[in-house]
Every structure is written in structure tokens, then in C-alpha cells.
Amino acid sequence: MEISKAISRRLLLRGTGAAALGGPLVARQDGPAEPSGLVPAAAALPVTSRNSVYTRSGAGPLYWNIYGWSFPHNAPIPEAEWKANVDWLASDLAPHGYGMACTDGWGACTRFTPNGYRTTFDDEWQHDWAWWLDYLGDRGMTLGIYHNPLWVHKNVVADPSYTVVGRPDIKVKDITVPGDIFGVGVGFSDQYWVDVTKPGAKEFIQGYVNYFKNLGVPYLRIDFLSWYETGTDAGLGNVGVAHGSAAYETALRWMHEAAGDGIELSLVMPHNLNDARNELKYGDMVRINADADKGGWTRLSGGRQSWQSVWPNWHNPFCGFTGWAHRSGRGQLILDGDFLMLSTFANDTERRTAISLMTIAGSPICVSDLHSDIGGNAAFYTNTEVLALHNQGLVGKPVFHSANPYSTDPASRDTERWAGQLPDGSWAVALFNRNDSSTVTKSIDFAGLLGISGAAAVRDLWTGTDLGSMTSFTAQLAPHASRLVKVTPQAATKRYHAAFAAWGGGAHFNNNHSGYTGMGFVDKLEAASEGPTVTFAVKAPAAGTYAISYRYANATSGTSTMTVTSQKEDHSTVHAPFQVSFPQLTDWGTWGTVTGTIRLAAGTNLVTLGRAPGDTGAINLNYVELGV
Template identity: 60%
Template structure:
């Protein structure tokens, strides 16, 4: 594996190492604590002298990269949860679900879907009828007509090895609590619940009536109330809080309805999100629903785990999955359907960033099994939650689409894919910049998943993704049809002839000993983004903007890497540095919970003389056994900039 530099090529292959008398004994003597580069310095004084000009005799440590995302265990684990939601009952009836219906569906979930991983039942809207509150104004159950409270149902689910998810916005205050002078803010007996709302500041005055107030976050006690609400649900062992109508709180506007309530402003919106994020910690997954996602989702990225990226599931079916408005608007929902929503926000998805939520699926509302497969395939490749909203009474024979074991295995392995990018222009500006019908994602073991779709209504079409051109896979790869559970053998592309509304889902395993992870299909943050405006890269493109002066937070790329055992692994970075001088980047490996395995270390990338010239830089990195998140970024303590094509690891 030659290390290309502006002045020539240094052979760092095993053969080259042996030619400089670097023995296996010398490498093992360090107990795996020194890199190949350090060993080369010990064996070759000329190499050591050259390295000392840029990074010294040993790789220096670096300051940790600054991140602006919530960066919780939930987001770092990959896709959203598998669960069931009451929407399929409440939407058609436009009413809160009765408690006996809730129980019947939980029992059905426990028997038919929990064994496949759907281990949470979640409430949804139609919550105005829950007026019974604790001494601190927190609702005690989903609806006043229910006999049992949250604690009862949390325990009922726990007995069946499942959990309770709750739909509620901690910024809501029921008027019953406001009108009761005995209700006080948690931790502040001197402040009544009535003191934290403004007169007439109702949620959706003209839609839901004067039932729920909005919290006035500028008032004393507001923080304690909002954070206390989150803590209240945490104490009930609720791991998932679905917080709705955020756009209405921020500016009081709905793109379809117009003015719905008073605007509370960007500053108050960000403050409220920050309070909820702080209270949730890692014990609760924060789902943000109906956000405008202004400023490239900056506030939601910093304070949430999951965001809705399309309009409501509504009555379900193909029209909600793929139809409706296809263009972007600068208000919720930015895109109408999940195909466009996932595509448009794919630069924000991935580990440590945001889980994109495509809303609920009602399998029985689709016209064919092909459409049902397409719906689940789209949610799977995009890393979305898969949220069943069918009922035991209406799902019929269609439950199989949610329990196909090989599809669910991709979800469990952390699959979060992206559409094929044609250029670096945002999808909101150039709808031709990304392909909604061709998707891919790389799993931590280095294998790939490819999803192909036909969103058309009339014609059968051929769809394909080239392994060499689009994924940067050298040679052929083993291909398996995931839905059909059939092996196709060695191929050089994923290809399918698709009828209208049909899809294909393939697992692709490259045939090479070195595992290569491509930056163009990894997770990007801090302004790092796709591009293909310089030749010489492998695959569909590379990541640029690994530089200073971008978005808040450091520009970085994160790769999910599965290591067979703990140890120090040789790595190779393919990069371009068109600057005249060397650039430095910060590299680290971490566990999914954010604890550091190795680094942060400063790595020097010599100039390649132009942005059209690519070089390979060797190094090493310590990994734990199992999942590692390998991050490379341009922090405040670094200099220069690079474009990044891929990283290789010798994992075999």
C-alpha cells in the first residue's frame, strides 16, 4: 500500500516494511501500542526526519472535536426504534383510543411482533381530554376515560418485556392545572402553574379549543416545569418521548392552515428544546415532530434524536408514501412524502446526527405486496423508525411485511443509508442532485445494502447501481436478494427490473481482504458534505468542507466499524490536499456511548499539490471488539483542509 507524497512514493506494504528490516518481533514488542509509522521511524532515520518536519517523532494528541448534535447513545446507535403506535385507531375515528382497544392491541403486539423486536407501544395525539394532573400539573394518564394511569401501563408492558412510549409536549399546560390554585411547579412551591402561562396563549385556539396553554419560557418556574415533565416520564421508565407541534410553538404558523396560535420566537423555541434535551439525557429518546427545521435543522440537531421529515401518514397508502407535493418549502413539512423527505435531509442522517422519521406505516392501506415491501424497504434503508400503525382488527394477512428476519437484521446492524448523490448542491435547490429511487448504505462489517425503487405508476423500469462507479468496490461482490432470501453469486452491479411501485433490496459483500469504508456514504457533520467536483476519486464522490469556517461545530466524518477483536489496526486514508502545506485532522475511535477507545490524535496529511491529485496516508488506530465509531474531523486546533475519499482497515 504505497504512501503517495508530492515528492514520490514511500512503500508501506508488508514487503516494503520488510525491506527496511522492520520485523514482526519489533512490531509485537510494543504490544500493539505503536503504529506502523512509528515502527518505520525506528527502522529508517530518513523517514523519521521527514515525519518530524510535520508531526514529530510520535503522533501528538489533539483536542476532542466540537460537536453540535445531541450526539446521544440513541443517535450513535444508528436507526430509529421498532414500535407500534395508536394512530391507526385514533386517526380514522378522530378520537382518543379507548383503553380496552389499547390493551387488545398491546396483547397482540406482545404475541405477534415483540418477538421480532417491536418492543414498544406508544400513544399519539388526541390528548386534550387528559385533564387529571399531579400536584405539579402533569397528566396522569392518556385520557380521563381510562381507568389506569401511566404507571400501570408501564408495568403492564414491562411484564411482557416491552416499554411504554408517550406522546406529549412538555410545553403544554392543561387548563385544569392552570385553574387549580393548589397546583404548583415542581421544586418551586412558591410558583403556581397559573404563573407560568400567559393569558390567552392557547395551543391551537381555533382547532382544539382553549384546552391547552403553551408554557411561557420567560417566566420564573418555566424551566422547572418543562424539565420536571421530562423527569416525570423518565421516572415512569418511559424511554421515548414524542414531542409534537413544534413549528406551531416556534412561529405560530402552519403552511396549510396559516396562523394557528401566537408565535413564541426562535430564541424561546431553542431555549425550550435545550431544556428538554438536558433533562432527557441518555435515558430517553427525544422525538421532535412537526419542526420547521429552519437553519438546516441546527436547533433540532443540537437538541433532539429524531425528527419528522414529511407530512402525516394520514390515511396511508401509496399517495402518502410517494405522492403529493414533490418540491421543498421552507416550513413544516419541508417535503410532503418520505421519499423526498429522506432524500432531502439525508445529509443530516447517520450516527451522532439525526434519525429521520418517516412517520407511521399502515400495511393494510397499500394496494399490493409490492407497495408494502417498498414502504418497509424505504424506512429500512433510510434508518427510520419502523412504526406499525395497523391494528389487530384491520391488519389482515399483511403483518409479514414487518417481520421478515433478514430485513430486520439490517435494521439491527445499524443500517442508515443515503440516496445516490449526483452533485453537492442541496436537494432543496436542485431536485436532480440526489436520486430518490437509488439508495445504498454501508454496514459496520464493511458490506453494503442497496435499495432500488420504481416510484412510477405505469411502466416497468430497469434500475441498477454499479459497484465500481457508485460504491467504489473493486471487482465483483456477492449479492443476495434480501426479500427473496436468494443468493445471486458474484456480480458487478445491483440490478432489477421493477414494476410500478416495486422495489429490490440487496445485501452486497465485496470480495477483498481489506475493508474499505467510503466517506460519501458515511455520516457528515459540521458542514462536511458530498462532492464530486474533482477527478480521481473512487466511487460516487468524496466528502469536502473538512475545513474551518463552516457550520457551528467541527467538520467531521463518522464511520461505523465492526472489529473482530480489540487491538491496534492498520488504517489507510485516501485524501486530497490541494494546499501548498500539510493539513492536520483529528482522528478518534469511540464506543457507541461516546467513551473514547483511542485518540483524539492529530494526523498530518501532506500536500498532494492539487485537489485533483489523491494520496494515501497510512497510520493505526486502536479499536474495541465490536462496534466502533471512527471519526475524522477538522477541529479548531487543526490547520488546512482535505477532501476525503475513504478509509481502509485491515480487519481480517
């Protein structure tokens, strides 16, 4: 974005970060700092999701971002420096999957298309987006762009020759309102906000998304969304006009409609009101913690540990990933823990922990180290066995102790013990020690938490060492240390646990009844305004029909039905929706099994069970088991 001289981006980020570290919310003169109508972050409101090919693939992208240069310099990255980093990326990281270079803020561009769309990152750059897309493409990579389609540059507003795409009768300036300037409350002056009530606003916003999509840009990073919705910032107070949640939803919906499956929408600095209802419905990726700032351990684990109802809900990614885990998973939201600069960490122990956390949570792994300071740290980004988890779409969850919202009950989830199930039925387990001074012992019991029957093979992924056959994994962890292991059950059938699957439409973790196996089960598979679902990623060795069983509870005084389907990640149907009946059982602590068959494609399938409009009753779901 273009930054005025009145306030630097560095000061801006420090301001937001200061509040995140525990400073008070700053009230506006004309009202409260926090929007009304808030609900705790884990209230499990029934909501639909965008369910794009990006979220259905699981984990976020692997890429590089300019933040590591621009933040300490508080300036746009020079094009020569950008090129030096792109060339390093192409030679050292792209072969390992880091195939995108992405811009960020600071760039000041006053070169526009006739419709007011910026053509390059910065006026000091010689080349435009198209040139850099070609340059990256020749090296097997692509370009991600940071920009908010709700921004209109002041030069475009001042020049009536700029017209809305597809609407030559409407001047771009006419979709803005005098004084409605991005960040006007803190001295910004270069960008106006689009007024979504104006004729032509939809065409301008969707045209911006299509402009980038048609260029071949696969990833759009959309920042400062909280400022648009409420006109407030937790650290800075009033930063402009409050456009309201209805206008915010409209803008996101238009971007979603234009994006389709052609461009990934990364939502940055959202308030995530009403349990991230709008972000889940219209976005692919959502930031869940404060900015990376200077990096290092403090930004990864320190600062404010409690929830606040406005951006940033949690300060650090440990808490953010934990607090939003009920919204993550296939077809739901990709949780973005922000940039990593491994050169800012104190030692290799912390570097392994940072990568392990991003991997187990299914976050994008965004390198913001530079060619000039990466040193020997590239090896942490390129560990083959750790990257294999990411490439299989791993999205893990922390250990849940109860169904209580983490926002109001920090004891309900464990930020230091994580597990996630891979499509082949194996598991990734991560243990962390966030303590600054004490060595601790952490463990995961395979039967008690993962529902594994018998022993399983365990492999340390950082060292590439087989640890043998075990029924649990225990580690002594020094301060800031972690362990990341793969756990492979030996059973012939593959058991996929609902408590570690993706929950949609109000489906909800619980453990308030007895008799289940593993960490818990999923409830709220009942009548709702949005159909509740549980989605499992399962891998089949070949296309065909496979046996499937469902472990369930049903004490509704009658037979309940659910609808099941299998699809590929690209939305193509493998087995069309079919109804499964679940007979009544004695009580909610009694569990039964229903068996049947399902068609699967070779490779990864998304098997979804949910309550469709034609279904009746309700069930709790413990797991599904497949003969694959």
C-alpha cells in the same frame, strides 16, 4: 393531546395535508406565512448535534403506535382496544424487536400530579402510566408517550394549587400568559403554551421530561413544534402566538439537558429552519414529511414533490428522506418517515417497497396496523434478513449527483436509488420505481457508486436468495416495485466510504474534483465555528490495534492535520483523539494515502475524523480502509 369540539384532529391533519399536496401558503393578517431568515434545506451550515446514544446507534426504534385506530375514529383509543393491541404486539411482533407501544394524540386527560403533569392517556382509562409500564414490562416491552412538555392544561392554569416542581413558590399558572393557547387560531382551547421567559418555566419543562424519564419511559414524542415557534401552519394560517426561534431553541435545549441519554426525543412538526440547526442540536429524531393520514401509496410517494420552507418541508417520505439525507447518520439525526399501516396499501409489492424505504433510510419502523386488520401483513414487518439491516443500525443515503441542495435542485439526488454501508463493510442497496404506470430499469454500479474493487456477492433479502458474484446490480421494476439486496465485497481489507458516512459540523458531500472512487467525497473539513466531522461505523472481530489508511486530497500549500478517535456507541473511548498529518499534494484532483493504526473494541466502533481546534489546513476525504 386534548382536542376541543371546534375542530377535530382529523380536519386539522387534512388541512395541513391539503397544503402539502400543493395548496398555497396562508398568510397571517399581520405578516408573512413563512418565517424570515430561511436558508435552503441543504445549505450545510456548520452545526453541532445532540449526539446521543440513540442517534449513535443509527436507525430509529421498532415500535407500535395507536394512530391506525385513532385517526379513522378521530377519538382516543379505548383502553380495552389498547390492551388487545398490546397483547397482540407482545405475542406476534415483540419477539422480532418491536418492543414499544406508543400513544399519540386524541387522549383527554384531566388527572394530574401536584405539579400539573398528566398521569394517564385519557380520562376514560382506568390505569395510569405506571400501571401500563409494569404491564408492558412483564411482557418484555416498554411504553412510549406522546406529549409536549410545553403544554399546560387549562384546568391546571385555573387551579392555583398546582405548583412548579422544585419551586413551591411558583404557581404553574404563572408560567403561562392569558390568551397564549395552543391552536387558539383554529379553535383549540384546552392547552396553554409555557412562556419560557417566566421564572419556573425551565423547572416545569425539565421536570416534565424527568417525570417521564423517572417513570421509565424511554421515548417522548413531542408534537406541533412549528406552531410554537412561529404561530403559523402552512395549511391553516395563524394558529396562535409566535414565540420565536430564540424561545423555541431555549425550550428544546432544556428538554435536551433533562433527557440526556435517558429518554429519546422525537421532534414532530418542526419547521426545521436554518437547515434543522436547532432540531439537530437538541433532538434525536425528526419528522421529515407530512402525516401518514389514511396511509397507502399516495402518502408514501405522491402529493407535492417540491420543498417548502415551513412544515412539512416535503410531503412524502421518499422526498423527505432524500432531502434530509445530509443530516442523517450516526450521531446526527434519525429521520422519521411517520407511521406505516400496511393494510392500507394496494398489494404486497407496495408493502415491500414501504418497508424497504424505511429500512434503507434508517427510519423508525412504526407499525400502526391493528390486531384486527393486520391479516397476513405482519410477515412484512418481521422478515429476518431485512430486520437484520435495521438492527445493525443501517442509515443509507440516496445517490447524490452533485453538492447542490436538493431543496433547490431536485436533480442533485436520486430518490429511487439508495445505498448504505454496514459496520462489517458490506452494503445494502435499494432500487425503487415510483412510477404509477411504467416498468423501469434501475441499476447500481458497484465500482462507480460504491467504490468496490472487483466483484461482490449479492443476496436478495426479501426472497433470501443468493444471486451470485456481480460488479453491478440491475433490476426491472414494475410500477411501485422495489428490490433490496445485500452486497458483500470480497476484499480482505474493509473500505468505508465517506460519501455514505455521517457528516457533522458542516462536513459536506461533493464530487467537483476528479480522481476519487465511488459516488464522491466529503469536503469542508476545514476551519469552521463548529468542528466538521465524518463518522464511520466499523465492526471489529476482536479488541485490538488495526491498520488504518485514509485516502485524501490536500492542495492547501502545506501539510494539513485532522484529529481521529474511536468510541463505542455509548460514548466510551476506545482510542483517545490523536492527530494525523496529511501532506500537501499537487491539486485537489490528486489523491494520496496516509497510513497508521487505531485501537478498536470488539463489535461496533464509531471512528470519527474531523478538524479539531488544534488542527491546521483542510482535506477532502474519499474513504478510510481498515485491516479488519
